[in-house]
Amino acid sequence: MDINFDYLGLIKEIAKYKKDEEYDILGIVHDQLAAVNLEQIKNDRRCWAKLRHYYAFYIDRTKLRETAYMKLLFWECIKGLKAHLRELERQGYCHGN
Secondary structure (H helix, E strand, O other), rough: OOOOOOHHHHHHHHOOOOHHHHHHHHHHHHHHHHHHHHOHHHHOOOHHHHHHHHHHHHHHHHHOOOOOOOOOHHHHHHHHHHHHHHHHHOOOOOOOO
């Protein structure tokens, strides 16, 4: 995966399709990731814990089994979010800009 990939932009794009609680949670995920750099993400899984939780609860619920979300890799989450965004775009219903 491209190390310079705009994962914050990806989260913002997904948020355009969400509302209510999920929209709010994406804002929290964005804020947590915006506060750290890529080196911190590589070295400290705690600094992107909210992304793992969001991914397990909203994107791939199978990761909730036996705390599999704790083993998720950052780029695994991003890859799943990219696929999720493609599906949202295919469905075509966007809430905001």
